[in-house]
Amino acid sequence: MSGTGDEINTAKKLRMMDTRIMDTRIMDTRMMDLISEDNDALLHLDDCDNNVERPLADRGNDNAINDNAINDNANNDNSDNDDEHGGFLWKFDSNIGIDYMTNVPSTLHECCRCGLRKACIDLLHDRGHNVCRDCRWKYRDDYRTLHQSRVAYDYGLNSRDLMPLFCLVKPNKNSRLQDIKLYFKFQLEEACSKKHGSLQNWISKREEKQLAKFKLLSTAYERSVKAKTPALESKQCRHIHSTKTFNDGLWTETCPDCGHNEKWQEL
Known part of the structure; x- marks a missing residue:
């Protein structure tokens, strides 16, 4: 039974702590309202001090009223043109969204994947490709970066085909060599489709070239063997x-x- 009594006392203490925290927030909210309205009736804040001793059930209406006051205060702050919010809060605008990758406001654009107006990734938006973070994660395989050395074999693109494509430049560990260029997979597939018709067409062409090269090498090898060993004839x-x-x-x-x-x- 002692264990049950301790649990009840702990629950009472936690409830009392939550009550005091809520009263402190209500007091701060009323203080900000009075300061913003330039009201001299600061003595009404004494009611909040007396409110600590009241039970929770009697203060339900007061909490609802204070929640409305908090919402009104937030709307007043958003409508204030001179408030810079200390550089932490941004003024509300229906055309502005938050890019959660950098916590910087980003203009809403239509995502090329889902078709919804969302905050797109600035890195791709600056290069004419609008994609939201959800679609970026959902189709993450299409947004992988590939090294330039793999492009010629996997997609049949040369340096001239890569010139109009944007890339990420990564410094090489060896300073004597050139910087590493990384290309996104989705744009490589688009360039391959324009040049070869589709990716499957390029794969079939590549296999045909490899087979023809193998036949040519085998024929050359047979000729060299016959020339070196005429006794085989x-x-x-x-x-x-x-x-x-x-x-x-x-x-x-x-x-x-x-x-x-x-x-x-x-x-």
Whole structure:
């Protein structure tokens, strides 16, 4: 039973702490209202001090009234043109949204993926591509960056095709080499479609080129082997030996087609 009593006392203490925090917020809100309205009746704040001893059930109406006061105060702050809000709050505008990547206001644009007006990523918006953060994460595979060395093999694009595309420049660890250029995957696929018709067409062309190159190399290798070892030509011929001749203790057979000679000695 002692454990249950301790839990009840702890709950009462937490409830009392929440009550005091709420009263402090209400007092601060009333103070800001009176200061903004230039009202001299600051003595009415004593009611808030007496409100601490009142039960929670009796203060429900007061909380609702104070919530309305907070909303009215926020609207007054937004309508004030001279308030700079200390550089932390932004003035409300229906055409302004917040880019949560940088916490900087960004103009709303129509997303090219979902078609909704949202705050787009400034990095891509400055280059004519509007995409919101949700679609950027949903289609994150299309927004991967690829190195320039992979572009020629994967998409069949040369340096001239890459000139109109925007890229991210990353400094190379080796200062003697050029900077690393990274291209987005979606724009590489678009450029590949314009040049080759589609990505599948380029893959089929690449495979055909590789097969033709392999055949050419194999043919060249066979020619080089035949040139270096002409004896292989004679081995491929079927020798026909019709007559045998004996001379100096050796038997000799000659093929009439290729002239190949075979010599042996019989014991």
